[in-house]
Amino acid sequence: MGVLKPTLLNEIKFDADGLVPAIAQQFDTGEVLMMAWMNADSIAETLRSGRVCYWSRSRQRLWRKGETSGQVQALKELRLDCDGDTILLQVDQTGVACHTGRRNCFYRAVRGGDLVTIAEVEAEPGELYGAKD
Amino acid sequence: MGVLKPTLLNEIKFDADGLVPAIAQQFDTGEVLMMAWMNADSIAETLRSGRVCYWSRSRQRLWRKGETSGQVQALKELRLDCDGDTILLQVDQTGVACHTGRRNCFYRAVRGGDLVTIAEVEAEPGELYGAKD
Numbered sequence: 001m002g003v004l005k006p007t008l009l010n011e012i013k014f015d016a017d018g019l020v021p022a023i024a025q026q027f028d029t030g031e032v033l034m035m036a037w038m039n040a041d042s043i044a045e046t047l048r049s050g051r052v053c054y055w056s057r058s059r060q061r062l063w064r065k066g067e068t069s070g071q072v073q074a075l076k077e078l079r080l081d082c083d084g085d086t087i088l089l090q091v092d093q094t095g096v097a098c099h100t101g102r103r104n105c106f107y108r109a110v111r112g113g114d115l116v117t118i119a120e121v122e123a124e125p126g127e128l129y130g131a132k133d
Numbered sequence: 134m135g136v137l138k139p140t141l142l143n144e145i146k147f148d149a150d151g152l153v154p155a156i157a158q159q160f161d162t163g164e165v166l167m168m169a170w171m172n173a174d175s176i177a178e179t180l181r182s183g184r185v186c187y188w189s190r191s192r193q194r195l196w197r198k199g200e201t202s203g204q205v206q207a208l209k210e211l212r213l214d215c216d217g218d219t220i221l222l223q224v225d226q227t228g229v230a231c232h233t234g235r236r237n238c239f240y241r242a243v244r245g246g247d248l249v250t251i252a253e254v255e256a257e258p259g260e261l262y263g264a265k266d
Contacts, residue, residue, distance in 0.1 A: 007247065007248050008243055008247075008248045011241070011248060021154055021168065023156055023165060023168065025163075025165055029163065030158075030162065030163020030164065030165075031163065032156060032158055032163075032165065032221055034214065034219075035154065035156065035214065035219040047243060077242050077243070077244070078242065078243045079239040079240075079241060079242045079243075079251075080239065080241045080242075080243075080248065081167065081168065081238040081239050081241075082231050082232065082233050082235075082238045082240070083238070086167075086168040086238070086239075088165055088239040098215055099215065100215050102215075105214040105215045105216070105219070106212040106213065106214050106219075106221040107212075107215070108144070108212060108213045108214075109210050109211065109212045109213075110141055110180060110210070110211045110212075110213075111210070114140065114141075115140055115141045115144060115213065118212075
């Protein structure tokens with residue numbers, strides 16, 4: 001992985017808060033794991049380290065995914081969309097991506113007009129986290 | 134498809150502009166096609182019609198995907214994430230999702246430290262659009 005070059009940084013359209021949404025996708029299965037936010041620093045660190053680092057809006061600090069739980073995301077490729085305002089992270093997810101202990105965060109679906117849970121908890125959150133990851 | 138029930142609407146955390154990001158994924162291949170924004174009206178219409186309708190932030194109006202180009206997205210399933218602030222749309226994309234004529238919008242990748250184009254134009258934008266879709 002290289003460092004963040006101006007060519008990439010210049011192509012990213014950050015919002016008023018300096019953030020851009022980033023979708024994490026399991027690189028080999030195509031499973032969409034989660035969506036979170038990145039700033040320039042977290043993008044640079046992600047490219048430098050090869051481990052995904054987001055920006056936590058609630059905690060207002062860099063959020064090294066898995067820093068508490070060990071459920072890290074190894075970066076396979078960082079992609080940018082046509083408008084430069086969304087990032088797609090192709091990753092290799094260790095364990096579960098969701099803080100609820102499910103493999104991905106999109107475990108509720110509209111079926112028959114109701115919102116139903118479609119995925120089971122695979123890891124006990126209490127064993128993974130001291131705090132929400 | 135049913136109508137938008139309060140149970141779903143109540144679970145969605147819209148931002149200050151009344152919007153929520155929505156990821157569109159090809160339901161059978163897992164390809165992430167694009168990310169756009171929805172408001173309550175566009176979600177209700179999408180569930181009612183079975184065709185994906187976004188909210189265009191630039192045009193400030195409902196954006197029925199494919200209304201100009203014919204490159205529509207048939208809804209297979211609408212999913213909501215753990216925090217209720219991101220939607221995953223599993224769709225069947227007709228033709229190409231990206232206004233550049235590429236199958237998906239994430240056609241630029243960081244490789245060797247540079248941002249490179251990794252997907253070809255499959256449909257001529259001039260033939261698809263009078264205006265950007």
